[in-house]
């Protein structure tokens with residue numbers, strides 16, 4: 650039986666805390682003795698860098714795996730072990746760098762040829778399902794596979810969502826908090842209809858929450874008011890703290906960097922909520 654869960658951290662808006670959430674949720678779940686694979690699905694390679702690896706120096710990356718899956722799927726089992734880094738942070742990582750943009754372009758070409766073809770040979774994978782096919786054999790090795798999505802290259806995000814059981818939507822807890830949410834929800838809906846009926850929104854996560862009680866309370870209330878009926882809003886927002894911003898340079902999560910920090914506690918709390926997912 651397969652109980653592993655694949656979770657995309659997604660929001661097409663930048664700087665909302667996706668990468669920070671993927672990393673810290675992953676480390677928090679690993680400290681609960683779960684086997685965790687993080688997948689850097691952003692050509693910027695921020696997640697790779699935040700774990701202390703130089704993106705440009707990585708030879709075996711998500712890009713290579715996607716291209717292998719397209720061109721010579723019979724070789725994929727050979728390539729996967731090379732592409733998984735066992736980090737000192739207790740999580741495994743499939744890294745990314747700028748080459749991922751090439752893979753995205755390749756997916757787009759594939760999409761065009763699939764659209765223009767009069768027939769679609771059954772043995773060919775749809776360009777939206779390449780990542781799902783790639784990650785599927787890894788499910789037995791991990792309890793959670795967490796995919797950090799980027800901004801551009803919608804096909805990469807569609808691939809991530811097609812491969813996922815859940816998505817988490819981080820939003821910045823400013824007065825424009827809900828900016829970006831409608832776009833993700835539209836994409837989720839479309840992926841659910843076309844490629845992956847199992848995809849569910851695990852919840853909306855408020856990030857970079859400032860200690861201005863009045864303002865934050867109202868942001869929380871307004872997000873809950875607009876989306877709370879249909880979607881879960883995670884219990885505890887992630888506090889904005891300079892310590893979290895310092896973490897990438899140290900190659901650590903906030904849980905390792907300053908375990909007592911309120912944001913570390915919030916990410917541990919998020920991990921508990923994720924462990925309760927159905």
Ligand SMILES: Nc1ncnc2c1ncn2[C@@H]1O[C@H](COP(=O)(O)OP(=O)(O)O)[C@@H](O)[C@H]1O
Nearest residue numbers: 663664665666667668669857888889890893894
């Ligand atoms: N809770 C937080 N407190 C302070 N800074 C944060 C927090 N979460 C993220 N950041 C910082 O904000 C920036 C954007 O976060 P990031 O996770 O990279 O967003 P995204 O992946 O959505 O673009 C990064 O510099 C990150 O270190």
Ligand SMILES: [Mg+2]
Nearest residue numbers: 667668691695
């Ligand atoms: Mg990011």
